[in-house]
Every structure is written in structure tokens, then in C-alpha cells.
Amino acid sequence: MEAMTNLLPPEYLRDRSKVQQLVQLFDPVVRAVDRIAGERVSMRVDLECTDGRNTLGIFSHRRLSVSVGNATAAFVLAVLEGSTQPGVWFPEEPEGIAIEAREVLLQRAAEGTINFVMNKPPWMVETEPKELGLGIYV
Known part of the structure; x- marks a missing residue:
């Protein structure tokens, strides 16, 4: 269309x-x-930081309509709880979602996802990481 x-x-x-x-x-x-x-929907966001660090997020859901409803409900709950003001805001604006409330918002919006990854390096998502121990992955 x-x-x-x-x-x-x-x-x-x-x-x-x-x-x-x-x-x-x-x-x-x-x-x-x-x-x-x-009706599957999937979204990937790659972030390249000025310090050379790369991270990404992935959101996948079987039904677009259901995921839109979950995301809308998550924002409505955030407004009702006072975590954000009604309207559309950039995250850095004072009226936007409070930093401490973002994780709850994202978990609510991600309800029913088939793949939800946040703030992971690309190599951890694109391959099956294997932990050798002491937090060392290959």
C-alpha cells in the first residue's frame, strides 16, 4: 500500500x-x-555509539494487532501510574517516560513476543553464545 x-x-x-x-x-x-x-511483525534496532560500542534490540511478535494493543496498554498504564505524561514525547524530554519506569514499560509492551532482546552486543544475538566460565563467552 x-x-x-x-x-x-x-x-x-x-x-x-x-x-x-x-x-x-x-x-x-x-x-x-x-x-x-x-501477521508477524519484527523490528531490529542497531545502535552504534561514538565510543565504538555496538548494541541492539529485537522485538518479534506473531500478531501485529496484538502487539500494538499490548504496547498501547503499556503506555496507558504508564500514564495512569504517573511514569509519563499524556502525549508523544522524546525519551529525553521531561514529560517522557522516566528512566526508572522504562524497563517495566518495555516488559509490558513485549508481552507475548516470540523474540525480545534488549541491549545486547550483535555477536550475542547473531550466534549462539557459549559461556566458557567467569563471564567469558565465545
């Missing part, structure tokens, strides 16, 4: 009735592909 929106003029996309027609036209195709391919 994203490729299709790049082909259409912006004024077409601003017309709600025309966009609704597109949705009605392509919705059966999207649902058929979802039945075949599944």
Missing part, C-alpha cells in the same frame, strides 16, 4: 472518499496475504 501512495498525487490522498475507495479495493488483498503469510 505504501508503494501505491507514492504513485498518487497528494490531493487524491487528501480526499477522504477516494482513500476509502482505495481501502475497500485493497483490503481483501491485504487480508488474503495476511492469511497466507501471517
Whole structure:
């Protein structure tokens, strides 16, 4: 669908009735592909620090709709508990999620994931690490 929106003029996309027609036209195709391919979602974030350190995070879930619901519920709980303010914030903004509340938020949002990895070096994720002892991995 994203490729299709790049082909259409912006004024077409601003017309709600025309966009609704597109949705009605392509919705059966999207649902058929979802039945075949599944609704799985996966996201990987690689962080390269200025000191040369590399770390990554991976989030994978079998159902996109369920993972979106879990993430939304996690943020609502954070607002209700006072860990963040309503709205959209960058993490470093004062209204954003408090540092001490981030782990709880991420664990709640990751409920039901098939793969959830945070702050690991790439070699630990891309291979099966084997501990030799005393915290030494190969």
C-alpha cells in the first residue's frame, strides 16, 4: 500500500472518499496475504555509539494487532501510574517516560513476543553464545 501512495498525487490522498475507495479495493488483498503469510511483525534496532560500542534490540511478535494493543496498554498504564505524561514525547524530554519506569514499560509492551532482546552486543544475538566460565563467552 505504501508503494501505491507514492504513485498518487497528494490531493487524491487528501480526499477522504477516494482513500476509502482505495481501502475497500485493497483490503481483501491485504487480508488474503495476511492469511497466507501471517501477521508477524519484527523490528531490529542497531545502535552504534561514538565510543565504538555496538548494541541492539529485537522485538518479534506473531500478531501485529496484538502487539500494538499490548504496547498501547503499556503506555496507558504508564500514564495512569504517573511514569509519563499524556502525549508523544522524546525519551529525553521531561514529560517522557522516566528512566526508572522504562524497563517495566518495555516488559509490558513485549508481552507475548516470540523474540525480545534488549541491549545486547550483535555477536550475542547473531550466534549462539557459549559461556566458557567467569563471564567469558565465545
